[in-house]
Every structure is written in structure tokens, then in C-alpha cells.
Amino acid sequence: MQEATSDPPPSSAQPSSAGAPRDSERASNSARGAGVRNAKLLARQKLLSSVNAKAPEFGKVEHVETLPFGPNLRVERFRFSNGLQLLLCEDHSAPVLAYHTWYRVGSRHERVGKTGLAHLFEHLMFNEVEGRPAGEFDRLLEEAGSEVNASTWLDWTQYNAATPRDQLGLVVQLESERMSKLVLREPQVTSEKEVVANERRYRVEDDVEGSVSELLWATAYKEHAYRWPTIGWMEDIQNFTTADCEEFYKTYYAPNNATIVVVGDVTESQLLPKLSRCYGVIAPSVIPLEDVRPEPPQLEERRCEVQKPTSTEKLVMGYHAPALGDYDHGILSLLIEVLFGGRASRLHQLLVRELELVSEVRAFIGPFKDPGLVEIFASCREGHRAEEILERIDAELTRVMEQPIAEEEIERGRTRFELSLLSGLDTMDGKASTLGFYDAVLGTPNVAFERLELIRRTGASELRRVARKYFDKRARSIIFVRPAPEGSNSSPAGDAT
């Protein structure tokens, strides 16, 4: 992993010259660059002194590190005395900014009988705050031209605001208020529970893929907290109390459990005083130790069969995969790209084009703190059975375990990765999401480009190694989806074998 340095990487705006700079020019450029860097460091020291002189009790701030972010950008990490972290990436290409708050709490922090609480709480964070009625948060930010949203997953919950740059003060004010002054009342909790229940119906109960994916994870995991869905089981959602929500808030919504990510048309001198003033009044809290049990190794294949109101059979599989921070995760991601990524991939060519067995086949490797799954999804064409698809996929996975993949195929996968990474950085929000996500899961925000470097160095032997290690039939779960006969409802899961 690249070491963070306090010197920023070379600027992309190099002095123009007809050829390579001569030594005297290089020395002059280097001296100029060092001068600029020193001036910046001095300015920062002065800024921090000024901020800290006026800071409230928990608002003192220190600069932690500068991290390169791709070829042209850099990220500055700051830490406040209450543990709150800030990642700032200046981007003055448009007069807007993305303001994200990433809390290191997700559905993994829940317990049996209280699943879905992190997600329900995400909804409640848009409600009443001390001194502001319910709905005012959204009204004020929309009036300011901002778009706000949030999401929850297994390891984190994030809140995002895309805002015109002149509304920064308002965003900081409102985001800091809801971190510590949220008011939870019965009518809002009840109403929001019903909204979440409707969301669950939309994404899961009336959705074939959503419901089967949920079943897959519940089958593949017996101990780990990843076995229950982030949206929660319906019964749990409906039984939450206001007291449950208050306890969750007090426990996990604290500055020392959060990182603010700001990308856009803003400077340190504009941002730090505001954050210090608004967040510096919030005390840290004691974040409890996690109580997540590791998933024991799966030693034999698990199968289920369900009926759904759908016209064709589906095959859904999950193989246990490495965690995002594991060395093998990037390599396995490249293998998935070669096998399933795009129309030129092996499985698309075979199953969609040549044999015309499926309308779609795809795979995804979970990017999680703990080991997740490689999920494979295939939708059969009419007249074909899921077992046929399984046989074909098995044959291809066996082939990959035996025969090295050709370099041209691997290079195709590598460039798809590169394009995907760069495309995701097109907006301020995209950059903030990339930084916030990696910081929340791995503690290092700029690791996306390091993953790309790893993928660039990965060759055929590594791909074969991970294929053999992870595509073990004993460590997989399979769901067969059959069309429900007309006039019947879908059936609950049952064992096929």
C-alpha cells in the first residue's frame, strides 16, 4: 500500500517546454514547487492555529495526512478533537460541492429480532431536530438547491448532499444538528416504519430478484450478521419502538464514528472554521465493541427451491468470497470481469449468444469488511431449466481452474476496470462516494487506484489460483427459482436436495 506523505504529488500543470527540461530548469522548477508547498504548509498552520484558538470544547483540529487520489487530485485528512474525521478533495471545476457523512454503522451492528434498525434509522434522520420541525431539514436544503439522499448497507450508513457552493454553511449547520439533536417521536417513527415496510414490498416481496437474493444470503450464512437483509425482516420492521431508535442513535451516531467527505469548490479556510464551530460542540461517545461472529467455513453445498410469479426459471448462486481488504479480492474481481463482465465475457458469449439458454447472466463480488459472496444470477429463456445453466457454469468454472486464461482476455478485464473507475469519478458526488466508501470499509480513502495497480499486475496464474480457492462447490449455496403455477401464490423456500 502506498505510503501517505505530507508533500502533495507533482501538479499536472507543468511548465511547457519543447523537450525534456534541462537540469537547471528542473532544479528551478523543483525549487519553485518546494516554495509553493512551503507556502501552503505555512498557510495551513496559520489557519489551524486560528481555528483552534476559537474552537469550542471538542472542535480543535489537526491535519493528519495528504493522500494522492489518482493522477491529478489529492485528499487532505483532518481530525477533530472529538474524533470526527474530514476528507477534503478540492475540485474547482464547477461551483458545486458534494458533502457526505459516512457513519461506520450498518446492518452488521444489529441483532436478531432488531434487523433493519440501521436502515429505519437512516429514514428517521430526515425528521425532527431540536428547534426544527419535521421536514424542515429537507425543505431548507431543497430551497437551497441541494439534492439529498442516503443509503445503508452491511457495514455503513452514508448521507449525501449535493449543494451549490454558496450553501455550504447551511449544509454544515443542518448536518451537525442532526448528528446530535435528532428528536424521535412516536408518530414519525410509526409513519416511517410503514414507509420502510412499503420499501421492502417494493424491493423484496414483490420483486423476484430481491426476494431470492435475500434468501441466498440467509442460506449462505448461519452465524454472521450478514445473514439478515439490511432492510430487515418485515416482522422486525413492524415491531420497532421509539426506544429502540433512541438507543441506536445514542450508541452509533457520534462524531468519533463518522467521517465527513467534501469534494468540490471549497477550500480548507472556508470549511474548517465552519466544521469546528458546528461539530465542535458534540462530545464523542463510547462506541461499543462489535459482537459479530465469524462465519464458520461452509463444508457442503446448500440448495433451495422456490416458486415465484415469474415466467421463466432463474438460477442464483453464492460462493463465499474474500473481504474487500483481502489481497485476493481484487484478483477475484478481475476473474469475475473476465468470466461475466460485458458481452465479450465467456459466460455471456456461451449462454446468451451461442447456446441461447439465458436472457441474462451476471455476477457480482460483494465489497464488504468481512467475507461476502460472489453472487451469480442467470435468467433462463423459456423452455430451459436452471439445472442446464448450472451445468454449463460449472463446466466453465472448472475450465478456469485447469486452463490458464489468455492474456488478451485478462487485458480486456483490466481496461474495463480502469474505465469503470475513471467513469465513477466524473462528478463531485462520484468522487466523494469513492473516497467515503473505501474510508468507511478499509480506513483508507484512496485505495481505488491501488486496486487498479494490483489488477494491472495480476496475471493468469493468480487468476487460476483464486478460481481454485473460491469456486469450491462445497462452499456454495444455490437457489432454483421455478415459475409458480397460475392461481397459486409463491411458495416459501424449501430444500431441493
Add this chain to the structure above:
Amino acid sequence: MKRSTLASSSVLVETSHDLPLVSLSIGTKNGSLFDPPGLEGLTRVTARLMRRTGGHRDPLEIDNRIDSLGGAFSTDVTASATLFQGTVIRRSLEPFLAIVREVLENPGLTEVELGRLVRETQADLVEALDDDRGLCRRWFRKRLFGDHPYSRPVSGTAESLGRIRREDVVARARSLADPAALHVAFSGDIAADEATTLGTALLAALSEGEAPAETTPDPVVPAGRRLVLVDKPARTQTQILIGGIGTHPRDPDHTALAVGNTIFGGTFTARMTQEVRSKRGWSYGAYSSLPIDRRRQGFSMWTFPKAEDAAPCIALQLSMLSDLRKDGVTKKELSWAKRYLLRSHAFAVDTPAKRVGLALDKLLYDLPDGYYEEYKSRVSSVTLEEVNAALQQRIPEDDLLIVVVGTASDIRSAIEAQIPNLGSTEVVRFDNEV
């Protein structure tokens, strides 16, 4: 932004060196409106077949090449336009453009690949039956626009796709690649002069085609209130679209109406979300929309309550619609909406791709001069009287279509009882051809 005009086509460019990516959109007004009756889906199949068989190459060879260059290239067909669009890492721009040129200039359009593509598309239509929201949209469009070409499915039906022959595709491809009807838009890591040179060269390489002239009339919507139930088993939740005919960008009250729609259902804090979701928890989302096109488009409200709440939710929406037309919006709401629209406009133009996309839309949808450039001043100057007059004039109340995807036996009678002046009810199976 730089725009170069060559006869009736254009090359547009927005430069930014922030990322080593170049995006390209080549658009024509030649969309699925021009599918001959009985051959619905032809334009979409043609565009996709061109993409797959450019330069008479094997589809796998093309896909491999594009991936290996670090590119992505696809087609998008709507009723009113066809787009060939892609993105590529800067270092591979020239070989990428060579592929794009082959797709437009010299596609193989083989019988074998046509057959494969038709079967794939037919299989996709079967899969689409799993998507309740998509089903609702397709039936809404079909029944709202009736005999008008807007009602015809862009993807076609299994039957219409089966009738497409190679000669149909060849003729359509010639029309789609007519350089006189194409506009080329670049954005990203490319200088204006380079983009103009490359875009002009691309258009110059193409043979004259025969892009059809547009004779599409404005749609006429049947009178009265109609209910269409798309019957699907085992639905715990419904998908509901309610609406009628909407706006045209050349209407003098178009901006006033758009502002009114923002207040009614265009944001999270608008009336619809507040009443349906925040106060009652009935639906995860509740919005109204007022899309634009070259001809008058529809207005619609979208909610998705659980089955038991479908009837009261519909009743609430109808009542809100009536109040909107009767009482209009308030001064306070208007001031708020203007501030939202003016400030959030920053996000319509914050990337080069978005800026050039707006310029391309203007050409493809025949938008009035200054439509986007003068947007903020038009919004600023709208008055309360204009908004309320537009709402009363343009938002339908009597001639309304209500489409519900759900399990008919569970919801029909309750819903019918909540729709005043209901003229007709139609129940269709979810797996009927749209």
C-alpha cells in the same frame, strides 16, 4: 461550448481535462416513431445490429476490441430519437472512433445476427414482465396515447419483432446513418478543434441516407376517466400511474406549468410526497412528472402503495389534483419553488457531459432558442397568476387515465368505488402483449 454547424448537422464539444476520458453521443431525431406499423421495435433492433456488426466484423471481435481499448459503446432508442453513445479512455480515442465510423458507415447486418438479436429481444420482453413499475409505464403509455405513434412500444412486441426482415433493417440503417440528420457531441479530454475535425470527418465519411420527415401530429386523448387494471398474481403492493395529456416546450405557459408541477410533485418536499409518504406512510415514493418531447407529452403522478392502501391513495391523489386546479399554488410555495429551481440548476450544468447533453437535446427535441440558456430568467419571471392559470388550463382532471398493476381480485372494487365519474374499467393480464 463550441458548436460547428455543417448544413443540417452539427458537431458540439465541451472540453475538460480533469479526467482522461472522452465521451461521444451521436444523435438523430430518427426514433421509433418511424417504425412502420406492424414492425414495432425495428429502429431499436436496427441500431443494436449496427452496433454489433460494424465493418462487417464478428460481434465478438467488436466487443473485445472496444473493451480492450477501455471503451464502452451502446445505442439508445426512444420514440423521438436514436443515440449512438460511448466513452473511451483518451489514449484510445482514434481506434475507438474508427469502430464508431464502421458501425455507422458499414454495418454487416447479417441474417444470422439479426435472428439472434430478435430472439434475445423477445426473451428480454418475457423478463420485463417481472418489472411491475415497467409494466405500469408501458400500459400507461399504450392507453394514454391510443392510436398515436407514442403508444407503440419502442422495444416492439414478440410478434412484431418476429416480422422484421433483413431488408427492413438495411433500409432503416441507411436512414439512421444519414449524415444530414446526425449531430455529434464530444465532451471531456478533447480540444475543440480536434473534436470539430474528427466529428466533421466522421460525418463526411457517411453516405447520404433518407431520414424520414416528421409528420407526427399532437396526440388526442380520449375523453372521460378510465381505469386499467393490469392483473398480476400475488401482489402485496401496487404500482399506480394517474395522468393525462401534458405540456409542450413551445407552449407560452410551459415554464409556468413546470414550476407548478415542481410544487405539486416535483421534489421530496412537494405536496405529493408530503401527503402520501410523510404524513401517511403509504408509498416509498410519490412524484408527478411533466416530460417534454417534440409533440405534446403526458402528465403523470406515480405512487406505489401496498394493496390495501391503493384505493384510498388514489382517492387522495384525485382530491389533491382537484384542489390544485381549483385553488392553485400559494405565493409562499411559488417563492420556494423558484429558489429551488434556480439554485439547483447548477446541477444541470456541472459536468461537460451534462452541458453538451443539453445542447444535443435542444437539437433533437426542436426546443426553442435559449431554452436552457434562458431557463433561469424564465423561471424568475413567472408570476403566481401565470402558474395557476397554467395548472387550470393544462393539468387534466376530467380526461384522466388511471393504470394500476396489482392483483385485480384484491383491489378492483375498492378502487372503482374511489374514482368519481369513472367511465370505464378494463382488466388486462400482466402478460398480455402491450
